Each structure stands twice: as structure tokens, then as C-alpha cells.
Amino acid sequence: MTLIPVSRAMTGGRRPGQRAAAPAQRRAGTRTYVLLGIIAAVSAFPLYWSLVAASNDNSAAGSWPPKLLPGTHLWANLQQAYTQANFGLALLNSIIVATLITVCVVLTSTLAGFAFAKLRFRGSNALLGILLVTMMVPAQLGIIPLYIMMSQWLGWTGHLQAVIVPAATSAFGVFLVRQYLSDALPTALLEAGRMDGCSTHRLYWHVVLPAARPVAAVLALFTFMNAWNDFFWPLLALGQGNPTTQVALSTLAGGYYMDYSLVLAGTLISTAPVLLVFLFLGKQIIGGIMQGAVKA
Amino acid sequence: MAVLTPSSVLRRRRNTIRATDNRWSQLRHRFDLSGTPYLYIAPFFVAFGVFGLFPLLYTGWMAITQWNRDIPGSEHTFVGLGNFARLVHDDYFWNALRNTAAIGVLGTVPQLLLAMWIAHLLQRKMRGRTLLRMGVLLPNITSVAAVGLIFAQLFGRDLGLINWGLSLVGIDKVDWQSGTWQSWVALGVILTWRWTGYNSLIYLAALQAVSDDLYEAADLDGASQFQKFRTITVPALRPTIIFSVIMSTIGTIQLFTEPLMFNPGMSPTGGDSRQFQTLAMYVYEQFWTHGKYSYAATVSWAMFMIIVLAVGANYLLSRRIRSSS
Structure with missing residues (x-):
């Protein structure tokens, strides 16, 4: 998983948190609405279709022409997928993993981000340069030694910390x-705090953290979603014995005989929590992408 | 119990306490100013060193040994550049590189063009703007594993919805999984579906800086939609385009989950004749299936070099474009 920044130059020099001075924008015509409607429909269709397949029984997957309307087996399929792929444990694991990663990333990023933004120390420019370079290096390339480290040296494979600890900091977040x-x-504001005798810790806690709340929220959202959707590393580090949701989903698809309605019921289970988050916080997520930009 | 103490002693003691107190708090204050910053950045750098930098360097170290999971002690056998010599003549490696490049081009070029067009459309003032933007972004928040599985069904040869749609317009069934270019196209479609909306939002953000006067002036000159798109929107996006091309390149070189899930049975070979095995899948196959740790590390290291080369080439190319315009 890598996170990618868009520097401010690329978002038109707009400061994060500052609203775009909304110029008298041109109004959209009917054609624009129709085109965007089609695009949104295409975007949503595969998810709709997985709902269709998950709510029909498996024989429907063999029908030609394919069914395009939801059936009545949704609950039964969800239940069966849930027990067959051990989704109970997997969902719990995913919640623990994603939550802890999010808390750690927000804490470490606000600490280091504060230091780089406002504190003076020797070597800060060079260290910031190193940080920028590390953002460009994909972590996936070191995945083999990481696995060896986890399995042979630390004995963490199969335990959640194998997934949490390596993801607990983020160069992008900093x-x-x-x-x-x-x-x-x-x-x-910081200088005034200093005059009043605040230590750096107190400044961080009482001044910096409240001020960083908007950016911390965006960072938390994206970190959570990325951690939830991560697949490659949890597959290696945890395996089927103690899976996250995405790994559990892959067990449904692993066999040579596939029950399509079960597999697609599984995709619904694994996507639903993030979809819910998106439904409620979509506006913030979009704002986050457009302000400072983020990506998995 | 009250103890009588001469007041001078008391005073002296109080003074020494205050002096050490002062010295202590001064020390603390000095550390607070010069030490705390390092304390704050330490968690990131320590974690990065242990879980980021070290594995990367160790990958290079592994690549010059002959480490095999099934041969104890083999990690101490050094072969120098032997693995790299083998890599150069490894047809499967070149096959994986070719597949990755093809899927990358098919999945990136149409995607970025489409994203620019969508950003151009989204830029306008309209009702339900947030809803439309959310709709466009929806594919990006869906988990990759789920996306791969859903599309594997949609692209099914006999019963897939896409072949059904094609049959309606008189096109014969396409074997999206077994065919070489067919599977590349299918994976390109998956990448496009998942990333277009995200990139269009990035472009949209960059477009907010473009003055509306430009579009209004173009309107007065009677410019068409497409002319406005080509002469105003695209040039304004140039730096952002360069950025997103570089990021997409880094992303597609590591492509793994989509093609893995696209294959029935989740075999890392990417189809019976390795028609859509990517570099990352090849690493996984060598490492996980065959236990050839060193060789897998060699391929990883090659991937790293390819990323550096690709990013460098992108950068040079973009500089040339910028200076010529």
C-alpha cells in the first residue's frame, strides 16, 4: 500500500483547508448531466451486479441471458458465505487492524508533521528530503525480507501485529x-504558548492537535480505508488461519469449483463497511482527495 | 514532631533546592527545545528503517545468494550476479514484463484521457454535485480483491454479462481469460474502471485554479466543447498529468491483486500460458509457490530498477514537453 501526495502546486496552489474562491462557474447543460449520469451508472454497475448475483441462487449464475434483477436469496447467501469463509473472525480482525493502524498513523504523523512544520532542529531539511524520497519507494518491493523477518525472526506470522506494526507510520501522512x-x-500561537511556559508536549496536545483536526480526519479516513482494503501483505502475513476480511474473501474464490453467488455475497460483506463509511463521509473523502490528495 | 532549626540553615537549604530546581528546569527546557523534535520524528524514522529501508536493502543482499526455502543453510551460498544472469535469459520474466507493460498502457492511457474529460464535465456548476462526484469515486473505494472477483464474473466466457452485451450487438463470445490480448484488455478495463474517478477528482482540483474568464472568452469566440477542452483544460492540467502518469506507472508496475483474482482458482501463473502474469505475480510465484527466495528477491530488485527507469524516463520526457511548449 502506498499513499501518494499531490503537492499544492498541483492542486492549483490552493492551501489545504482554504476554500476555493468560487468564481461564477458556468452552469451545466442537460448534456453534461446525461454524460455524468452515465459515467456514475457505469461506476456503480459492477457493485449493483454483485448484489444481483448475490441475491440469486447459484443456478441463476448459469442462466442465459444473465439475470439483471435482484432475487430473493440474498440473506441465505450472505449467511452461508459468512460461516463458510469465517467472516465473523475476519471482520473482527479487520476492525482491530484498521482501527489500530489508523490511530498509530494519525499519532505518529501529527507528531512528526508538527516537528517538520514548526520546530527548529538541526538536519530537519535533510530528514524531510529523505522522507519525500521514501514516499516514492513502493513498500511492496521489500515484501520478501519483511515476510522472513516476521516468520523466522519475530514469529509474528498469523498474528495481527504482523500487519499492524509495519503500517503504523506513513511518510505520506507526515x-x-x-x-x-x-x-x-x-x-x-506557538510562541504565545511558549511565553506562558508550555512545554513542547503541552503545545502538541493543547494547540497542535486541535489545529490539526481537519487534516487528521482526512488522514484517518484514508488510512482506515486503505488498511481495510489491503490484500497482498495480509494474505502473506496472516494467511487463511487468522484472516482479515479481504483474505477471507479470497478463500471463497480459491477452490476450482466456485459458487458464484457465494463469492459475490462475500464481496458484499467485505465491501459493506467501507461503503457505509463512504456513504456518510463521502463529501469529506472527496474534499480530502481534492485538497491534498491521497491514494491507495 | 516539630524540630527547631536555625532559620539560616533553613534559608540555605531552601536556596540550594531552588538552585538545583532551576538548573534542572533549565536542562529540561533546553532538551525540550533541542531534543523533543527528534523524539517526535523518531517513531516514523525508526519504523521506516526497520520495516521499509531494511527490507529493501536486504532484498538486494538476498539477490546475490542462493536462498531456497527447502535447502537449509542455502542463504549462505553466494552466487554474485548469478541470479541476474539467469534473469536476463528467463523467458517467464520477460513475459511478465511484457504483460505488465501492456496492461499498464491499456489501463493508463484511456484512463487518464477519460479522467480529464470527466474533470472537464464535473467542473461546471450543477445540482447534485457531491452525489455525482461520489458516484465517480465509488469504484476507487471498493476493495481490490472484490473488484477482481466481480470482474472475473462479468468477463466470464460463457455466461459473463459483458459477452452477453457484446452478443446483443452481434459480436461473438470473447474468451477474456484465456486469450492473451483479450486478458490484457479486460485487465485494462478493470484498472480504468477503478482509477478514472480518482484521477478525475485530482484533475478537477487542479482545474479550480483556472480562471473562468478563459472559458467565457472562448464561449464568446464560439468555441466548441471539444475545442475548449483541448485548448484550455488540457494545457492547464499539464503538471498534474505528469504527476499522475508517474504515479500510475509506479502503481501498474506493482499490479498484483486484480490479475490474481481475475484467474479462476487464484493461481499466480496468470492463466494457463501465463498470458496475464504480471511481475508482482511472478515474484509471488517464485517466492511462495517454489520457495526460491533469492530468485524472487532478484525479480523484486529488477522491478525496483524498472520503476526507477520508468519514472526517470517520464520525468525527462515531461521536461522536454514543458520546455518545448
């Missing part, structure tokens, strides 16, 4: 918070 705080947190 950079994102740094960019935000450089602009959004007035240095005068």
Missing part, C-alpha cells in the same frame, strides 16, 4: 500534516 500545519497553524 508530509500531509506538515503541509497543512505550515499554513494553518500560526507560529505566533
